[in-house]
Amino acid sequence: MRKLLIWLPLALFAGFFILFASGLLKPDDRVITSKQVGKTLPDFTLPPAASDRPALMSRELATGKPRLLNIFASWCVPCAAEAPQLLALKRAGVEIDAIAIRDAREDVDRFLARYGNPYDRIGLDARSSVQIALGSSGVPESFVIDGKGRIAYQHVGDIRADDIPMILQQLEDAR
Amino acid sequence: MIAEAGLVALWLAAALAFLQLGLVAFGLAGKKSELLEAVRPVAVAQGALTTIAFTALIALFMRSDMSVLLVANNSHSMKPWLYKFAGTWGNHEGSMLLWVTVMGVAGAAVALFERALRRDTHMATLGGQAAISLGFYAFLLFASNPFARINPPAADGQGLNPLLQDPGLAFHPPTLYLGYVGLSVAFSFAIGALLTRQVDASFARAMRPWVLAAWILLTLGITAGSYWAYYELGWGGWWFWDPVENASLMPWLAATALLHSVTVLATRDALRAWTVMLAVIAFSMSMVGTFLVRSGILTSVHAFAVDPERGSFILVLLGIYIGGALALFGWRVGAVREGAPFELVSRETMLVVNNLLLSVILGLVLIGTLYPLLTEAFGHKVSVGAPYFDRIAGPIALILMIVMAAGPLTRWRRDNLAEVGRRLIVPAVIAMIAFAAVAILAWGRIGVLPFLGLVIALAVAAGSVAPLWKRNLRRTPLFTWGMVVAHLGCAVSLAGMACDSAFTVEKLAAVRPGDVVEAAGWKLRLTRIVPIAGDNWTALQADMEASRNGGPPVMLHPQSRFFPSPPTTTTEAALLTRWNGQLYVVLGQEADQGRWQLRVWWKPFVTLIWFGGALVALGGALALVGRERRGWLLKWRGKAAVA
Numbered sequence: 001m002r003k004l005l006i007w008l009p010l011a012l013f014a015g016f017f018i019l020f021a022s023g024l025l026k027p028d029d030r031v032i033t034s035k036q037v038g039k040t041l042p043d044f045t046l047p048p049a050a051s052d053r054p055a056l057m058s059r060e061l062a063t064g065k066p067r068l069l070n071i072f073a074s075w076c077v078p079c080a081a082e083a084p085q086l087l088a089l090k091r092a093g094v095e096i097d098a099i100a101i102r103d104a105r106e107d108v109d110r111f112l113a114r115y116g117n118p119y120d121r122i123g124l125d126a127r128s129s130v131q132i133a134l135g136s137s138g139v140p141e142s143f144v145i146d147g148k149g150r151i152a153y154q155h156v157g158d159i160r161a162d163d164i165p166m167i168l169q170q171l172e173d174a175r
Numbered sequence: 176m177i178a179e180a181g182l183v184a185l186w187l188a189a190a191l192a193f194l195q196l197g198l199v200a201f202g203l204a205g206k207k208s209e210l211l212e213a214v215r216p217v218a219v220a221q222g223a224l225t226t227i228a229f230t231a232l233i234a235l236f237m238r239s240d241m242s243v244l245l246v247a248n249n250s251h252s253m254k255p256w257l258y259k260f261a262g263t264w265g266n267h268e269g270s271m272l273l274w275v276t277v278m279g280v281a282g283a284a285v286a287l288f289e290r291a292l293r294r295d296t297h298m299a300t301l302g303g304q305a306a307i308s309l310g311f312y313a314f315l316l317f318a319s320n321p322f323a324r325i326n327p328p329a330a331d332g333q334g335l336n337p338l339l340q341d342p343g344l345a346f347h348p349p350t351l352y353l354g355y356v357g358l359s360v361a362f363s364f365a366i367g368a369l370l371t372r373q374v375d376a377s378f379a380r381a382m383r384p385w386v387l388a389a390w391i392l393l394t395l396g397i398t399a400g401s402y403w404a405y406y407e408l409g410w411g412g413w414w415f416w417d418p419v420e421n422a423s424l425m426p427w428l429a430a431t432a433l434l435h436s437v438t439v440l441a442t443r444d445a446l447r448a449w450t451v452m453l454a455v456i457a458f459s460m461s462m463v464g465t466f467l468v469r470s471g472i473l474t475s476v477h478a479f480a481v482d483p484e485r486g487s488f489i490l491v492l493l494g495i496y497i498g499g500a501l502a503l504f505g506w507r508v509g510a511v512r513e514g515a516p517f518e519l520v521s522r523e524t525m526l527v528v529n530n531l532l533l534s535v536i537l538g539l540v541l542i543g544t545l546y547p548l549l550t551e552a553f554g555h556k557v558s559v560g561a562p563y564f565d566r567i568a569g570p571i572a573l574i575l576m577i578v579m580a581a582g583p584l585t586r587w588r589r590d591n592l593a594e595v596g597r598r599l600i601v602p603a604v605i606a607m608i609a610f611a612a613v614a615i616l617a618w619g620r621i622g623v624l625p626f627l628g629l630v631i632a633l634a635v636a637a638g639s640v641a642p643l644w645k646r647n648l649r650r651t652p653l654f655t656w657g658m659v660v661a662h663l664g665c666a667v668s669l670a671g672m673a674c675d676s677a678f679t680v681e682k683l684a685a686v687r688p689g690d691v692v693e694a695a696g697w698k699l700r701l702t703r704i705v706p707i708a709g710d711n712w713t714a715l716q717a718d719m720e721a722s723r724n725g726g727p728p729v730m731l732h733p734q735s736r737f738f739p740s741p742p743t744t745t746t747e748a749a750l751l752t753r754w755n756g757q758l759y760v761v762l763g764q765e766a767d768q769g770r771w772q773l774r775v776w777w778k779p780f781v782t783l784i785w786f787g788g789a790l791v792a793l794g795g796a797l798a799l800v801g802r803e804r805r806g807w808l809l810k811w812r813g814k815a816a817v818a
Contacts, residue, residue, distance in 0.1 A: 006508055009452065010501035016463075016545070017494055023472045023548045024486050 034135025034154050041149050042133040046123025049100035050108045056097055056123030062149030066174040068094055068167070069143040070119070071131060073101045074111035076139045082158035083115035089164060090118035094171060098122045101131055101139055142167070146174040178243050181231030182322040185272075188224035188279060189312035191217050192305040199302030203295060203370075211298050215286040218301050221308070222283025229263075229276040232321055236263045242328035245269065245321050251334040251740050255710045261345040262335045267469065267485075268321035270348065274465075275315060277356040278308045285360055291381040291806075292364075293373055300360075300367030307359055310492040318488045334740035337712070343403035347396060351423060354393025355461045358426055360385040361433065362458035365451045366500060369507040374447045379440035382454070384799055386437055390430045391795035397423050398788030409746035409761045411776045413675070413784055416564040418473040421544045422464025425537055429457035432533040435526045443587060445514035445523055448504075449530070455504060459497045460537075466493055473547065518589040525582035532575040539567050569624050576631050576669060579662055580638025602641060606634030621677035628673030636666035653801025661794025668787025674756075674780035685770040695777035697723050697758060699731070704771060712738045714747070717762045717771065721751060733762040733773075757781050 036042070041058045048055040061067055070086060072079040090096060098119040100108050108122065125131055134143065137156070144153040144167070152174035159167060195217045202210035235243050236259050239252040249266040250259055258265075264273045282304040289297055315321065364382045368374045400423065405413040414420060433453040440450045467473055470486025517523040543559045584598040609630045617626070639662035643651060682694040692699045702718040714736040720728040733749035751758040756779040763772030 003509070006448075007505045009456075010498065010505055013459075013497055013501055017490070017498070019545065019548060019552060020466065020470075020472065020490055020493070022552055024470060024490060 034151070036133075036135040037151050037154050039151060041145065041151060042130070044123075044130045044133065046099065046125055046130060049098075049103060049105060049122040049124035050112055050117075050119075051105060052109075053117070053119060053122045056099065056121045059149065060121065061097065061145045062147065063095075064147040065095070066147060066152065066171045067145050068096045068171065069145050070096055070098045071101060071134070071136050071139055071141040071143075072098055073103050073139045074107040075103070076101075078158040079140045080111070080115050082140050083118075085159045085161055085164060086118040087116045088161075089159075089167065092164075092168060094168070095120055099125045099130060101125050101128055144170045144174050177231050177234050177238075178240070178322040178324060181228045181235070182320070184224045184228040184231065185275075185312070185316065185322070188221050188228065188275070189309065189316060191221040191224065192308045192312060195221060195305035196302055196309065199298050199305070203298060203302070211294075214298055214301050218286035218305070219283045221305075222279040222281075222286075225276040225279030229272055232269060232272055233260060233263045235322075236260065236269075239332065240328075241330070241332055242324050242326070244323045244325045247325060247329035247332050249332065249335055251332040251711070253331075253711050253740075254335065254340070257342065257345060258335055258340050261348075262339075264348050264352075265335055265339045265344055268315070268319045270352070271311070271315050271319050272321050273349065273352050274356050275308060275311045277352050278304065278311065278359055281357055281360050282308065282363075285363070285385070289381060289385075291377065292367075293371070293377070296364075296367045296371045296373045296378065298367075299370040300363045303363035303366035303370075304359065306366075307363065307496055310495060314485075314488050314492065318485055332740075334711075334738070336741070337736070337738035337743045337745050338407060340711075340738070341403065341407055343399065343407065347399040347403050350392050350399060351396025354389045354391070354396050354430075355423065355426055355464070357385070357389030357392060358430055358458040358461055360389065361430075361454040362500065365454035366503065368451060369503050372507065372510050374440075374451055374511045376441050376444040379437045379450065383434075383437050383441055384803060386430065386434055386454075386457075387795055387799045387802075390427070390434055391792050391799065393423070393427050393430060394788060394792040394795065397427055398785050398792065401788070402785045406748055406750055406759075407745070409748045411679075411681070411748075411759055411761075411774075411778070413781070416543070416559075416561045418544050419464075419468050421540050422460075422467050425464060425540055425544075426457055426460040428533050428537040428540070429453060429460050432530045432537075433457050435529050439523055439526050440514070443515050443517065443523055445517055446527070446530075447511050447514045448508045451508065451511070452504060453530075455497075455500045459493075459500070462489075462493055462497065466490060467544070473544070520585070520590045520592050520595065522582065522585045522587045522590070525578060525585050528578050529575065529582060532571055532578065536568050536571050536575070539571070540564065543567070565624070569628075573624075573627055573631050576635050576665065579665060580635040580641075583642045583658060583662070584638070598641065599638065602634045602638035605637040606630055609633035617677065625673045625677035628669055629677065632666045632670035632673060635669070636663060639663045639666055653804065654798040655801075657794045657796070657798030657801055659794070660797055661791045664787045664790025664792075664794055666787070667783050667790055668785075671780055671783025671785075671787060675778050675784065678779045679781075680777045682775045684773050684775070686773055687768075687770050692773060692775055694775045697721055697775070697777060699760065699773075699775060700728075701771065701773070707734075709736070711740070712736045715762070717749075717760075717773070719749070719760065721758060721760075723753075731758075731760055733760045735762050735764075752782060755779060 041061060044058045046056045061069065068089065072082070086096060096118050098121070100122055103124060103126070105124070123130070140158050142155040142159060143151050146152045153170040155163070155167065195214060198210045198214050198217065201207060202214065235246050236250055237256065239246065239250060239259065241247045245266060245268050250262050254262070264270045282301060285304065286301055292300065361382060364385065368378050401413050404415070433450065436446045436450045436453055439446045466486065466489045469489055472486060543563050546559045580602055581595065581599060585595050613626060613629050640659055642655060643659055680695040682692060684692045686692060686701050688701050688703045690701055698721070700720045702720060705716050705718060707714050707716050714734040716732050716734045719731040719733070721731050722728040729751060731749040731751060734747040736745045736747055738745070746761050749760040756777060759776040759778060761774040763774060765771055
């Protein structure tokens with residue numbers, strides 16, 4: 001009994017050590033992917049978010065050809081950093097629509113004038129309700145929508161320059 | 176040059192630690208006295224070198240040397256000097272340098288001042304201290320070099336987290352670290368005693384002052400940290416059960432248990448293996464805490480440096496030191512004879528109960544802190560919050576308080592239950608009166624825990640001064656005074672906690688200038704909102720007049736501060752302290768139509784929490800001085816008698 005007690009602390013510590021090591025070695029998974037990926041877009045109709053772009057309805061996204069749906073906001077700094085990559089995708093022939101989250105029309109106009117406008121249509125999601133329906137947890141995020149209006153792929157965070165080939169591939173795969 | 180000098184000093188200190196370990200190992204194994212002769216000077220030199228390295232880093236921060244990466248990342252030339260100075264340890268590398276400096280200086284102090292310990296145990300202790308230091312030197316030099324340069328130098332620094340730009344930073348982390356890392360001495364003592372198989376009363380008497388000193392500083396550090404969080408974070412709370420707070424509480428719980436068991440060992444030569452175990456656990460908890468904080472493995476408001484690579488390094492150190500110490504314990508403690516036996520009704524039993532209860536609380540806090548990690552390993556994400564800790568640890572802490580009142584009234588070795596009961600009559604009567612009084616005043620309005628907390632606080636306050644009754648106060652030894660003051664401090668602190676959770680009044684309002692907010696008899700009038708500028712911040716300040724029950728008005732100035740580097744907003748609560756409580760006012764955001772959000776708390780007797788903490792530390796200091804002075808007096812008399 002005494003013998004057992006003597007070695008008990010070491011055994012307990014070994015357990016803690018394994019727990020710590022497993023917690024440490026596990027990849028730090030802070031990305032929360034949407035449960036909506038693979039499903040049809042939720043139904044929504046959003047008012048226009050910019051003065052020179054039309055409003056956005058979910059069925060307009062099912063055009064028979066894959067499109068990119070970008071979730072952004074004028075108040076979001078990573079979104080400004082992402083703008084050049086979206087313009088590059090636009091030049092590569094990608095059709096991009098957007099949802100502006102918790103924004104105001106003047107602010108969106110100013111943002112687009114400053115960082116460029118790769119979008120065909122921009123809907124204003126003033127209360128984040130569509131964002132939540134999409135299963136998006138922040139800005140910026142981008143969804144690849146296939147020709148039938150299904151979410152084929154979700155990209156969490158800003159699109160970096162070296163993400164572009166991968167995004168193009170995803171759009172190609174969604175055909 | 177300063178950075179290079181600091182780095183050289185750090186490398187030299189590491190080399191000396193290696194030398195110290197070698198001298199002890201070969202000296203003890205080969206019984207070579209001449210090798211052991213060199214250990215103490217080497218330990219002192221090592222302590223001096225760490226101090227030089229730390230001073231060098233302070234100098235770099237004070238001069239805002241932006242060619243040093245750490246300074247560029249964590250300081251700014253426009254900061255007030257106090258935050259340049261304190262910013263030295265307001266970051267990962269600097270705080271780890273403070274860690275090894277405390278270890279080095281503590282080792283030097285053990286080399287210089289420890290006289291009571293048997294020589295071979297003393298040497299083995301210094302060997303243990305050197306061995307632990309080596310790992311942390313390696314961590315600094317290979318994974319967190321504080322003296323790394325950048326080329327070209329930065330134009331200016333990125334600034335210090337504004338939450339840390341507070342005089343609290345100059346006091347809280349160093350005090351906490353002195354206690355936290357000071358426990359390494361107890362750890363090394365345990366290693367030394369296990370190696371030389373000297374676990375007895377004289378060993379305990381030698382170890383006690385070191386444990387006491389670390390415990391006093393840890394108590395002060397935690398108390399200061401609690402008050403700092405209370406006024407800086409602007410939530411009106413004083414303890415959040417955050418993983419990092421728990422990381423400082425767990426070593427404190429272990430050290431408190433150790434402090435009591437070491438007294439049993441010193442006085443009655445009992446609880447030998449247990450005391451050694453606690454000495455190992457106390458510093459192990461410091462290391463586990465550092466691992467939790469530095470690895471970012473748990474999410475915390477304090478997660479300063481989320482870096483899995485550094486986490487792995489510390490984890491390896493944990494494995495070596497804690498695993499090694501526990502293995503040594505298992506291997507050697509069988510050779511430690513059982514200590515003296517004692518009767519069931521005795522001071523020893525009371526102290527064993529104290530130790531058991533503290534260990535249970537420690538275990539519950541540890542499980543609560545690590546539970547999210549445990550469930551995540553099985554694929555669930557949960558978080559454990561304050562309700563768990565309050566509900567689980569609270570009742571046990573209350574039982575512990577009752578034992579604390581009874582313990583000092585029980586005699587060593589053997590006592591009579593009826594006798595103990597008779598000595599507890601006065602505290603028991605006070606408990607009943609308190610129960611009746613609190614019941615009449617607040618029945619049904621306050622929760623069970625605060626209710627019991629108030630009653631027990633009053634009874635324990637009476638019980639803790641009971642050991643002084645019928646004694647000649649001038650002849651009462653200073654260390655007895657120390658115990659009384661420390662126990663009284665616990666009661667005072669408990670009273671503050673209970674009052675805060677039972678009677679706090681909170682009021683949220685949106686007001687225009689000229690409007691009045693009323694809360695708990697206070698009338699607060701918002702005069703105006705003015706922009707003001709400080710050293711490295713600008714703020715919106717509310718000018719307010721507060722008066723209680725029609726008394727003369729006092730000006731209050733809560734602020735919402737904006738710091739440009741790094742861009743952050745902090746709330747600076749306005750505090751108004753009265754003898755019976757504190758008024759706590761926070762200025763929030765601007766609401767619609769020129770109205771401003773205000774959050775007002777009246778917290779009766781909340782300051783007792785920290786006053787009690789300070790009393791506990793003061794009690795520890797009295798006990799330390801009392802014991803040491805007695806040692807000096809005995810030695811002096813012995814010399815006089817020989818002469």
